[in-house]
Amino acid sequence: VGQKTHPRGLRLGIIETWDSQWYNEKEYTQWLHEDLKIQSFIKERLSRAGISRIEIERVGDRCNIHIHTARPGIVIGRRGVEAEKLQADLERSSGERTIRINVTEIKRPELDAQLVAEAVAQQILRRSNFRQAMKKSIIASMKAGAQGVKISIGGRLGGAEMARSESNMEGRVPLHTLRANIDYGFAEADTTYGKIGIKTWIFKGEVIGRPELPGIGSPSSRATQVPTDSSQRRPSRFSEEEGSGARSAGRPRRRRDQDRRRGPRRTNHGNTES
DSSP, X not given: OOOOOOHHHHTBTTXXXXXXXXXXSTTHXXXXXXXXXXXXXXXXXXTTSOEEEEEEEEETTEEEEEEEESOXXXXXXXXXXXXXXXXXXXXXXXXXXXXXXXXXXXXXXXXXXXXXXXHHHXXXXXXXXXXXXXXXXXXXXXXXXXXXXXXXXXXXXXXXXXXXXXXEEEEOOXXXXXXXXXXXXXXXXXXXXXXXXXXXXXXXXXXXXXOOOOOTTOOSOOSXXXXXXXXXXXXXXXXXXTTHHHHHHHHHHHHHHHHHHXXXXXXXXXXXXX
């Protein structure tokens, strides 16, 4: 049986950090459930805003909520009306706690795994072919600069009676490499013939050394990207000045050494009749 783990949870404390940043031993359970309610409430209310993740920071009675979205205009509204309404509703539900909302725009939604998974789910809900939806999303992510993309879809694909899973991948996605910056997203499509789950992995690059873990509200690129192609990182054995001549010059010497070890070549002459 395969042992699978969350790609982000595996890298917590190495190149990733937590969505909720606070510490409280006495009211831990209460604050945890509050965070879950806040995240589900915002996701349901702003389902069309393309929200990738919601980060929560608590300092005393103040609660700072950072919303990462691909459409900040829907969250903020005209002259900030929608953001003020959302803030008032959250303060009313949480009691006397002071809540502040910060909105961060995701400039490249094609490199965000959660948004890619939700985009595939929306295409499946519009009754488009799931294979074409996977292929389009993978091509868009690779053009945006991803070094590897993998999408897996499971459920009653195409309305079939028996559920199955299919996946498509391009590039490389090293899940076991801890320094690899891999973004993971999950979404569900509620179709008339059942739920279809979509999982997405996007490999953005590797991290050299141990970077400082950023705080809440930092940009989405949490790792320093480095080239992963071996030809870009490893120096060539021969310099550019030597070129192919250095390689060709070494071959005859190698052959001469082999001939010396073998000794003189034997030739079999056929017997001729006199």
